[in-house]
Amino acid sequence: MILLLSACSTYRPGELDIDRSIQAKSQNSRVEFVVLHYTSASNEASLRILSERNVSSHYLVTNEAHPHVYQLVDESRRAWHAGVSAWFDRSDMNSGSIGIEIVNQGREGDQWEPYNPVQIQVVATLLQDIIRRHQIKPHNIVGHSDIAPQRKIDPGPLFPWKQLADQGIGRWYDEDKARQYEQEFLTLGLPDIAWTQAQLRRLGYTVPHSGELDKASKNVIAAFQMHYRPAQYDGLPDAQTLAIMKALR
CATH class of the missing domain: 1.10.101.10 (PGBD-like superfamily/PGBD)
Structure with a gap:
């Protein structure tokens, strides 16, 4: 018996036809955490630092009358925002988290800059979308100071965790x-x-x-x-x- 192979069945190096028509049920998002930061810089400086230097975040929320949300890193990629950190014994937080930088000066001397209420509502809307898409658990919505308490203090004591918790975002106590x-x-x-x-x-x-x-x-x-x-x-x-x-x- 002679088997004839048609030209269309010949594999050509460099060509790969991947069938994605069937998706496994047993899967979930690689994103488990959201880490919130303040930038300690102005809108312009924050954007420049996070896009041009050896640090980055997935999102940047500006401090303006109408806050602008920049997506600087795709959610499928690893941003460099958490540094040396851990949460529930999970280290290398950059690998499994989405980082959100909020333009706020943080602490200046003994004073902390209050957060812009409109800016916080934009952050809440962004968080609700991320939580929904990635099914992130409330206790995994954290601040930089939660995961790196020996070296970080952001987003600081004026960040409205309770206000967000009242909207179903993050963990709060009885x-x-x-x-x-x-x-x-x-x-x-x-x-x-x-x-x-x-x-x-x-x-x-x-x-x-x-x-x-x-x-x-x-x-x-x-x-x-x-x-x-x-x-x-x-x-x-x-x-x-x-x-x-x-x-x-």
């Missing part, structure tokens, strides 16, 4: 339970530092196992306070701070 736990701590006394460190690890933070209130542990507590109790972020484990930790799930 405020009634927090008040109850605070009274219990005030009555019975505070747990030891090892308990606090264990709670922070449960919530995703990278913190020492020292059992002591060392500098690194205070930095993590301060980062937690800036996110959930921004009125006071001194890094000390007071009754209110520990009650919020306990009330968070």
